Amino acid sequence: MQTTVFDQVNETVYHETLQNGLQVYLVPKQGFSKTYAVFTTRYGSIDSHFRTRSGEEINVPDGIAHFLEHKMFEKKDRDVMHEFSKNGASCNAFTSFNRTAYLFSCTDKLDDNLNLLLDYVQDPYFTDASVEKEKGIIGQEITMYDDNPDWKVYMNLLKAMYQKYPINIEIAGTIETISHITKEYLYQCYETFYHPANMLLLVVGSFEPEAMMKLIRENQGAKEFPPAPQITRVFPEEPSAPAEAKVEAFLTVGLPKCMIGIKEKENGLTKEALLKRELTTKLVLDIAFGTSSAVYERLYDSELITESFDFDYSSEQDYAYTIIGGDTPDPERLVETIKSEMEQLKQNGIAQDDFERAKRKKIGNFLRSLNSVEFIANQFTSFKFNGNDLFSVVPTLESITREDVEKRLKEHFLTEQMAVSIVRSASPQE
């Protein structure tokens, strides 16, 4: 077991790669009552075109990774959620574009719960009847999202930005696509993506690391796995330009919702370079549009934005984008104003003061998020999948200079990479 101490944030990480290939990370938190464990596979909604174990290239229905996540909870003779409830644990799972995570939190019976987590995720049981039954439940989940204007404006923006890359497809699929899901498809996906070598287990909270690692080793050692498959995912070539300049949709809302996306032109960065780019871009955004910026003040004073105004940068090896926006009475004017403010900022450059302040803010916010075992668990896994350490955020932030931020501002905030998504009430046809 490897030990890494991160002095600055007073955290220690224990790591081991098990014989079956599973990556295990332990982060004990002193004085905490709760433990949170998350078992994650590098498999999400975008992985719908790949080679199976037998070498055959297949396309599976959209939404299958999420469907598979739902079906992992049902077993021949028991329901996994009830097992966790017996131990007082609270369990859940989620599927994103590129991963599926199974998790629980508990304040008691940690050993039982951890074995339960490993065992149920490594023991698939799908039947025709249970697959059919789930279509009703997920159908209602999809319908719920269809009515959610925040989700709609976000998904539509991804569709506007990406021409071919499958993050432009709904994570849960549609009622039509999930109607084609069968238990055979589920087993094919499971066998391809749920091998321990494609997964990561993270435990954060109240436990003794040596004993915890031993328990995990023994649980995994008692199971047999076939050799790890070579996973070949097939992705379409994504052009660098956005698919559409503007997408509009209609749902009942108080004020129109408007989001501006900026699609990253170059991809393929990994590890430290990827992390540094992410943090630098987030600094640019905060300096340009944060609540203490001149731009924010002007937008708020002119009533073009409300307190819902927000921004973020999402970054993975194969895709990355900025999102800026919120509720506004006048989406078109908001877009024009943000574009011109951005050009202005590029000309004026970034003041040292603003830069230092943004950095302090980011450092403070990061420290704050380490109070939450949920945050640590979920973020740690994302970082690891991209080859980074969550706890090295502060040193990386400290290494960023004002020049880096200015360069990034000019490189990323390009008008030709922008797309806009709007959701407003009542379609013009009505």
Add this chain to the structure above:
Amino acid sequence: MTASTTEIAFQSSQINGMNVHILPTEKFKTTTIVTMIEQALSEEHVTKTALLAMVMKRASARFPETKRLRAHLDFLYGAIFDVDVMKKGERQILQIYMEVPNEKYLSNEASLLEQAIEFVGDMLVRPYVQDNAFSEKYLAQEKETLRKRMESLIDDKMKYANQRVTEEMCKGEPFSLLVQGRVADLPKITGQELYQYFKEVTTTNPINMFVVGDVEQQEVSEAIRKHIPLERSQVGELQIASTAKEASAEREVIDRLDVNQAKLNIGCRTQITYKDDDYPTLLLFNGILGGFPHSKLFVNVREKESLAYYAVSRLESHKGILMIMSGIDVSKYQRAVEIIKQQLDLMRQGTISDEEMSQTRATLSNQFRELLDSARGMIEFTYNGVVSGRPRKIEELLAGINEATIEDIKKVASKVTIDTIYLLRDKKGEA
């Protein structure tokens, strides 16, 4: 490894007329300071309190410009600061939230804690005022922001349905009010009137302040004494409306909106609130009925009948309302209501398995113990005790839950009655 604590142990004292509760702990990398000002929920005050929260956070005497005020917060390592309102039964609470990193994780920083307390003092004692009034500019802007916030309720159909059923069910009771207030009240509130109101609530309404972090009680108390010199007069008794109300005869209300999924809300009166002896039994009742994935609603509405993605019940503990919520296809409305009523009947008959009992006890126990890992959670729990006038320890609440029998649950169940069945549905189809 340090043993984890099992109880929330605030040290309470009176400072400058406020009840101050301090909890020193090494668990967190930040210090959290939460100030709660209590007001009776009423038509007279509701909009003023909500607007006051918005105007307060715009400026202070030290930082008259919002941009500078926020720049100062960034400078304090991204201090989290917000002023907001919430509803607790027939009470409206104005909450000032402040959180700063602990200096020990930062090089060369000495006084973040004191600066944070000073900042809270700016809000409570040194507001930005001209001619005995809040700034006209901020007032006008925040009226607009508050109005938009009220109108945006419709964006989230779950919240919208919940507010609508509450309005219908509690007509004539203050609890029916939206916590942000009423649009119609906004035009007539002046900067002068709002400043008078500010002075009134900071002088006479109950104020509780909570501090959680790796702090020394002595040091925090002194900083509060120095930076928050409130001139408090006798704290008045608030006129809190009675929470008790018999359920009216079961009513059905249907709203139509452009939606794909129908939202079904069933509002029940329980006649039990946080301060009552049978409150722990009510928690158990709610947990068995619809609090968890093993509960009757989840198992029957979702897993057995495949009617919904979510089917849950939630308690408004200070009002004694139990709300059942589900998202369904509108064609399944009758069926869903029928199944939900069957589950309530089973509760009344005491048809509850040993497994349901033990699962619910264990998951509730976990839920309360998890609070110990969150500053916000510990503050919230303790404040519930303060507001209700019945402070409880976590272990005491859990003991109540563990001792309650099926007979006790049947007794609670006999008090739970459906008041209003509410459906938010699409505009298509027949009435």
